[in-house]
Amino acid sequence: MKGYDFPGPALELGALVKDDGTADPSSPIRIPLAMMNRHGLVAGATGTGKTKTLQLMAEQLSAQGVPVFLADVKGDLSGMASPGVPSDRTAQRAAEVGQSWAGRACPVEFFSLGGMGEGIPLRATMTAFGPTLLSKVLGLNETQESSLGLVFYFADKHGMPLLDLKDLVAVITYLTETPEVLKGIGGLSSATAGVILRAVVNFQAQGADAFFGEPEFDARDLLRQGPDGRGVVSILELPAVQDRPRLFSTFLMWLLADLFEALPEVGDPDKPKLVFFFDEAHLLFSDASKAFLESITQTVRLIRSKGVGVFLVTQTPKDVPADVLAQLGARVQHALRAFTPQDAKALKATVSTFPESPYDLQRLLTELGIGEAVVTVLSETGAPTPVAWTRLCAPQSLMAPSDPAVVGGVVAASPLLAKYGTAIDRESAYEMLSARLAAPASTDTYGAPPREPEPRRHEEKSVLEGVLGSSAFKSLTRSAASALGREITRSIFGTARRRR
Ligand SMILES: Nc1ncnc2c1ncn2[C@@H]1O[C@H](COP(=O)(O)OP(=O)(O)O)[C@@H](O)[C@H]1O
Ligand SMILES: [Mg+2]
Incomplete structure (x- = not known):
């Protein structure tokens, strides 16, 4: 048929069928x-x-x-x-x-x-997957979607790696239980944070932990x-x-x-x-x-x-x-x-x-x-x-x-x-927040199950303190970033590439 005789390489789909219903191999x-x-x-x-x-x-x-x-x-x-x-x-x-x-x-x-x-x-890691796609998976409405965006923004801004779902749960729980921090993030209400938290926990209960984490x-x-x-x-x-x-x-x-x-x-x-x-x-x-x-x-x-x-x-x-x-x-x-x-x-x-x-x-x-x-x-x-x-x-x-x-x-x-082939579980937001809880000086009420903190390098510790110390939270615009705390930039889809 005229119009299909391209000179270059092509995929052969098949042959034209004539009006009588038979195919024409030519x-x-x-x-x-x-x-x-x-x-x-x-x-x-x-x-x-x-x-x-x-x-x-x-x-x-x-x-x-x-x-x-x-x-x-x-x-x-x-x-x-x-x-x-x-x-x-x-x-x-x-x-x-x-x-x-x-x-x-x-x-x-x-x-x-x-x-x-x-x-x-x-x-995929949570950080890479990003809030837009996760909102779609969780079936969140547009207000909830933009609120989830703020949670990611908070974690990104403070260099908190969200590797898996328990990291996300830890950060949202932390935010809902620390009103002075939540207030600092304009536009995220504690009610909406609570709704998102329940959605994430439900999702986890359906076995979704298998899909998020490392190796990505x-x-x-x-x-x-x-x-x-x-x-x-x-x-x-x-x-x-x-x-x-x-x-x-x-x-x-x-x-x-x-x-x-x-x-x-x-x-x-x-x-x-x-x-x-x-x-x-x-x-x-x-x-x-x-x-x-x-x-x-x-x-x-x-x-x-x-x-x-x-x-x-x-x-x-x-x-x-x-x-x-x-x-x-x-x-x-x-x-x-x-x-x-x-x-x-x-x-x-x-x-x-x-x-x-x-x-x-x-x-x-x-x-x-x-x-x-x-x-x-x-x-x-x-x-x-x-x-x-x-x-x-x-x-x-x-x-x-x-x-x-x-x-x-x-x-x-x-x-x-x-x-x-094998899933790994590196130190991330969950461990950072758990370590904070386990530390004797801590006075916050964060209630995730404490976990033995892994040994951390000095600069990471200082980041952790920068992130979680209440003074650092007074203003979100004040960067707590250092070695670990490089801000993450997000693409069209709200996804991010981790430094691999
Ligand atoms: N190009 C083809 N060559 C040979 N058989 C085909 C072809 N396309 C469809 N068939 C037959 O039709 C059946 C259904 O096709 P399938 O591609 O599975 O349909 P769909 O994906 O649209 O549901 C196949 O199992 C096969 O027997
Ligand atoms: Mg099919």
Whole structure:
């Protein structure tokens, strides 16, 4: 088909489907590799082929040396570690679209959130995660969100490392029980602090300690190639936390924000540094605050020039705010349903997001077969390509979960296991505040369980005194910072990078 014959390297999506419903292998539908940092959307109703499309794109990116990150919500992407099994159906599809198909595994790395499930444990420190994302996880309203921001501001300002949830609990408890300090932080009421505290403690009771703390994941570890030059496919296995969508969606956002902070500007490279697939993306936007939505929009807009492509996978484009949608260059729209009036509305809205075309999209979108999609991408010059009814190629890795033994073997052999495998608990705000309590001179009423303080260097002790001595609290503008007390600066998302 005219408009898809790019001279440079490209991903082969499939073949154009003709009006009679047969595919034309002489009309390949493709995405230029150089445009993969211009983002995209894979949409469609359940069971229409979104995950297989994602798998197909990921394995071709890997083959062309581009690392990929993907969130595996249902556990069906672990198959990328195993070669696909030949079948009549696959052979038929391959013949229809002109694909030379052979089963082939990808170089894969498995991650899990906080070690829940099979994979290298992925954790963030509280300080790095920041108040915006944590508010989203906790379901705080906007007043509470800005109050939590003040708690972080207080800790940041005084160089108190918030490594894990118990650090945050310690700081909030301290603030609620020390009215003269709380008063110094304009805008944080003790009632709101109490509400936030209960939310954090509840969250802890649900086992959330596993997700926060050290060693903290460095998102740059996603940018790896195997010895053969293929890009590593990093799969975050989420089935164990499938019922906690707010948790995993904000973690994905943190990874993206961390990448943004860590990577240098590269403009528009020949091929992306990483492509990030955000499955179940609607979970990110549902009940998000205005500030959160603005942060997403800004991150997606800016991360392109760092060479990172973001592909959102969701049911309809309506799930994605217009400002974000406008930045998604590639569209792979699988079939939609039109059962209910809401379906019909979503269908109309979807059609309106496509460029003009000779198709009756309203009808075509409800009639697409499984593993078919309506596609438009950006050409190498950045112009939208003609809308094309496409039958997609079949993935060459396994279209089912890998054998658990395969997954276990990949994890055991990972070079990242030594770095992230074991949780550590360093001295942080909790210990600082506990030590304060344990000190004989202390007269405050802070009631967290005291703990044997770890030996501290002299300058840290003086910081501690600077932070906690009541005179230092009289004015927040007076800096108590010294060696340990360097102020932390926060990014678009309220996240921060720790000095690693
Ligand atoms: N590109 C494809 N090649 C071969 N089979 C496909 C393809 N896309 C979808 N299928 C078939 O359709 C089923 C559902 O696809 P899937 O990607 O899991 O749907 P979704 O993620 O939209 O719910 C797959 O298990 C597979 O059998
Ligand atoms: Mg799916």
